[in-house]
Amino acid sequence: MAENWQCPFCGNNSTLTNQNVTVSGYNFDDNNKFDGPLRIVTRSIVCPNPDCREVAINSTFGRCVSEGGSFKLGKVFEEWLLRPSSLALVFPDYVPAPIRQDYEEACKIRNLSPKASATLSRRCLQGIIRDFKGIVKKRLVDEIDALRDEVDPDTWAAIDAVRQIGNIGAHMEKDINEIIDVEPPRPSS
Ligand SMILES: [Zn+2]
Structure with a gap:
């Protein structure tokens, strides 16, 4: 492989081979609930990088299918990142701690609470614009407008999309630090 x-x-970025990857699986009965x-x-x-050698682990749960005498995963029902617990990249210390913290938490809760994740992403975005660009205005939409000529159009569109999605979980443009209540995810049965 x-x-x-x-x-x-x-x-x-690296190319994985069998030397770097260990896969282990087992089958179990569905108890008449999953067909x-x-x-x-x-x-x-x-990680093949000799300076890193970290271990990443994930698990996937789904339908068991038999193919050529061996068992494989068919339709996937759920997937978990076990280590690290999110796909957040590790940023260096010169990125202010509050911005890194918002980013890491937004990544961690992305699947459990997309609304809360979007709201944190939006606050993180405002922190970046204020800290790195020195643009401070009353509303995030005005700060992003002021940024329009400083970044390429695709990046600007992505930044504005984060603002719009984040609006779902935040009090519109009024106060970026105020997050409205977000329903906790339903416990899985
Ligand atoms: Zn690595």
């Missing part, structure tokens, strides 16, 4: 992979710890046998597969990857 050869697979392109970006390490979530050091950010290096057929189930399978869970855990995959651990050791």
